[in-house]
Amino acid sequence: MSWLRALRETARSGLTVERRRLAPAVAARGALGLALVIGFSLALFGPAVAASSAFGAFQAAIATFQRSWRPRPTLALASGGSLAVSTFLGYLTGAHTVLFLALLLLWTFLSGLVWAAGPTAGIIASSNVAIMLVTITLPTSVATAAGHAAMIFAGGVVQAALVVLLPVRPWGAQRDALADALAAEADYARRLRHDPVAPFDPVPLMTARSAAAVTPRQARRRPAELHGPRRLAERIRPVLASLADPAVGAPAEGPQRDRVRELLAAAGEILDAAARAIRHGEPVRLPPAAVAALRTPDTGSILTDRSHRAALRLAALLGDVVETAEPRTETGSGAEPGTGMGPGTGSGTGTGSGVGTEGRAGALSAPSSEAAPEPPEPPESADPPGPLGLPAPRTRPTLLRLAPLVLAQMRAEVRPGSAILRHAIRVSAVTAAGYLLGLVLPFGHGYWAPMASVMVMRPDFSQTYSRSVARFGGTLVGVALASGVVQTAHPGTYLSAGLAVLCAFGMYLLMRTGYAVSQVCVAAYVVFLLGMEGSGVTQTVRDRVLLTLLGGLLAMLSYALYPAWETPRLRGRLADWLAASGRYAAAVAARYAAPAGPGSPDVREALLSARAARVAWHDALGRAVHEPVRHRGLSHAAAEDAGHALAEFGRAAMLLEAHLPERGAPPLPAAAGLAEVLREATERGAKAVRERGEPVWDDLRETVAAWDTEVTDPLLRKAARLLLDALDELSAALADA
Template identity: 75%
Template sequence: MSWLRALKATARSGLTVERRRLEPLVAARAALGLALVVGATLALFGPGAAISSAFGAFQAAIATFQRSWRPRPTLALASGASLAVSTFLGYVTGAGTHPGPFLALLAVWTFLSGLAWAAGPTIGIIASSNVAMMLVTVTLPTSVAAAAGHAAMIAVGGVVQAALVVLLPVRRWGAQRDALADALAAEADYARRLRQDPVAPFDPVPLMTARSAAAVTPRQARSRPAELHGARGLAERIRPVLASLADPAVGAPAEGPQRDRVRELLAAAASVLDAAAHAIRHGEPVDLPPGAVAALRTPDTVAILDGPPRRAAVRLAALLDDVVETAEPRTETRTPTPTETRTQTPTAAGAQTRTQTASQSQSQPKSRARPTLLRLAPVVAARMRAELRPDSPVFRHAVRVTAVTTAGYVLGSALPLGHGYWAPMASVMVMRPDFSQTYSRSVARFGGTLVGVALATAVVEVADPGVYASASLAVACAFGMYLLMRTGYAVSQVCVAAYVVFLLGMGGSAWTQTVYERVVLTLLGGVLAMLAYAVYPAWETPRLRGRLADWLVTDGRYAASVVAHYANPAGHVCADVREALLDTRAARIAWQEALDRATHEPVRHRGLSRAAADDAGHALAQFGRVAMLMEAHLPERGAPPVPAAATLAEALRRSTERGGKAVRERRVPEWDELRETVANSGPLMTDPLLRKGAGLLLDALDDLSESLAPPTDRA
């Protein structure tokens, strides 16, 4: 993509307004906290302290809106406290009187905030926002004692927002409920698509999000609703069962009575999963559709299906029972589950599967531990240290944002405009580790600032508000920002720009002193940010082969772990298989995100065209799908082992590791050893599913090699 096309695409992205579900009660609570803090400090201490406390409460509320599974009060307290410390240290280093020491502190603080992205976007956003707010708040105090007072007011703003989250809860555990419900709803949608397309793809992101949401701190674990326990693990195990039931390669034939029965079971499973998702999302009892219950309880299943499809159908019914039981709020009476109302003819295999599935489900861990903030600190520090290398995108982002912020501060101070901090503040708020976000946010911030300042100026000219009216208008703008934050960065910046104009007007700054300065300096900060990325980039395009190699290696380890359990049967709950599956999911998502970012970069493909990348991704997705189908039919504990599977597992692991190295070195991977192993071990594989799966795995790897071959060498 050329630079011109890339700039057009990022500009459109930055100015796009999305339709999102609004949360007016949460926004009103955040605005109430801001109003309480500003009103109290304005009445007791005057406009200067009110502005400081307003920034603290404003930033603390923004922290509670971040996509984090930590308790919202904790985020508000951490944000308020860190901004208070930053403000106090910024003032005592000589902001305004000794610019040298303050510039050094600003550089260190900004560099650390850039490295904080290594710990995730939530910490990175809070750290960057603290640097931006510090640039404003250090200009308010007039002495060290006053600086301490302003820092205390900022911290109080965080405390008030945290207290309101506790005292006025809005849909407590709502984010976790939504994450788990979205995972179950994604499974339901998958089941419906499998009815029409037996090899339909599945996006694992909802399951990964639900897994992140399931990790709780010790305090959260004491109050988590019972229905949020366990259902995620069940959803994880349902997905391969659905795929194996639908896929003609290992499940029912493509046409005939068995396929018709499979379609009925998939439709019933989708209805049950949707009912469980609705119950979890709203905290209500599960209302099972009678038609789905009837479809699951018919005795025709074991009469029509045989072999692997029958085992998959019985296992699916057992897992759905457990999902419904887990999703049901804990009351004295509950809705009967499908198996409890089912009258199908029992079989020895079905009874054994039901018993083993229930036993495995009860043995699953009910919660994942999330460290407290104090215990998280050394983890974050270790991640930041690990990024201190020249080829790290996070390190390059930290260097860029530090250089731009310090240069913007120097230029803004040198220009005869006043309020020079607006240039570095704009830069630090728009800069992100990747190209597309930095450029789109730069355009959105300038456009939003222009509109917001113009609207606020018109209001000031017409109404000429006083101190309290300006405070009220600032709170109203903050409410608009909280409400519309997730609809687009440009929209939120309209509200933020007006908020700052009214807030500074409350402190005595005339509107004529803010309009021209803020627009020009915001433009300067955005231009510096965009130039910095062009001069010192961290392009994703050259790293695509490395991402693809990582996915190949993790896919190979996952398939090898699955195949190895045919040689040493251990049942359907295997820690090594689960760990390998999580690794390959993470690698797949990293590949997809990198491919999306590379699409918008003004960089040539450098050895991996978009067509080759798409074909390679499809081949590895098929490889992972075959391994998942084999996982769905792992032999039960105590089943006869297949010794040849151990040889195949080792060949898979070695071949994919060598293949990953070849991909990184821009060579076409070869699979001669694996091909020879499959040919020699095929007759010794007594399990027909294992024998067929080995051939399908090899076919997927051949497709990968073909996608990476030069165009002249392709078949």
């Protein structure tokens, strides 16, 4: 992609306004906290302290809006505390340009490295640097600086207290993540009706898994219905695929295929009903037609062999989903001991809400005249059984225990070739340059330039450039409007404070619709807030806009001069995905040689690694699309074809996983050889991909040919052939690169 086109695409992305579901109650709560802090500070301490405390409350509220699974009060306190420390240290050195510049370089470099811990930590750290540049201009002595820092932290405390006292949809983020995972399964089931080999995007399941990790405090309060459905959704995914795929199930056309389509449609409706119930915390309302389709006794006479067993397994798992999705009274860890599942449920969670033969789970059970479903599956390895029968929650470290982990992640990024390290170097150099230019230029209040730079810079090209354009456009509008009001109406202290709170409410309300929209409100907020004390009133719209433009241009120039392009690393990302997928397929094949049941921990861990590698590949591919560099050995078309081939490879392995033998079943010795060859061949193939070679699969081809003669099970023979075909497709895609 040329530079001109890249700039055009990123500019369009930055100025895009999306229609999103708004959260006015949460926005009003954040604005209320800000109003309380400003009003209290004005009444007792005056405009300067009010401005400092307002920045603390403003930033703490923004932290609670970030996509994080930690308790919102914790995020608010962490934001307020870190900003207070930043401001106080900044003031101690602010009178000495050299000392402050050294602190600014160090602080900004560390904030850049913090992105290694994730976007939430990175955004909070970057905002601390930006706000520090403003707040250090307000105090006049060390004592008042300490007071300002205390008030900044108090602003975070107020926001944290309001989250506790005025809860708005508790556990809403976790409910949405789990509901999105079930809705993704429902959509997958519907797509399989028309495309039996449709791909499945694992991101919703990965997000739900991340949301399921809780701190010890959260574990004591988590609603019971958020415990089990994610694991059931994980088990439903391969069952849906095996039921729909004509290579291992029902024929592509005919009565069996019609029955499979009915079951898939019913599964989609049941999963949607469970998703709605979890999202809103209400009872599950099952569609009668879908329940009837799953209960019909005709299934046994129409479907045969593996298709019939998959249909029974699907009905059992859906019954478990419905039962675990029912809201229940919390006791202890948030779970309510029950009397077990209704008949026909087979996940083995053993924690029902007393749903018996007449309950919802029983309503989805197969009639007793049909064959019994497969035996229960043990919980996944990462979640050992808890005291009430439910799997113990996945733990998330507290902030104190998280600190050494974050430091370790930051140290790991201090190495050549690290995109995070390059970002830290870029952002620290640009912020220092912007600060010095702000001092030299005759505009006054030169912090607008470095503040713009540090807020728009991200580790990747597209976000940095799109945010730079959005920041300039939003600041131009926001500063023009706010400065116009200040210059014409001359609002007093309290009216300026009220206008600042109104702008903050607009920012909280619209921040998810687009960066440009939120920056209109942020720019106006800063103008009104500083206008309470009269600070910056003499600075013209032109001065503020030019400084913001300067900061954005410095950010964009820094990435052009010292980039961290994703395009050259695409082959490495693809190789990682290939190797991880090979380990997953090998782990599945090995379970046929040494049956350990469907809940094998090694299979589960390999699957999670393959998913992570797949997501890393797609994220990298999405970033590389907008980069103005040559493809360097992997064109966009070749990358798409290679990604499709590896997705097919993973789907074939998933079909094998769906029918893993139970513990104690007769072993299949030939599967051990297939597993070993899969692992070795994909490792060599990954090495060839990294070195820009074309992987070959001759040893795997020989093994699959021998497999066809040694194995009589048609499922295993077809799945092995599908694995080889997918790898051949990968080689063909790379040959055309």
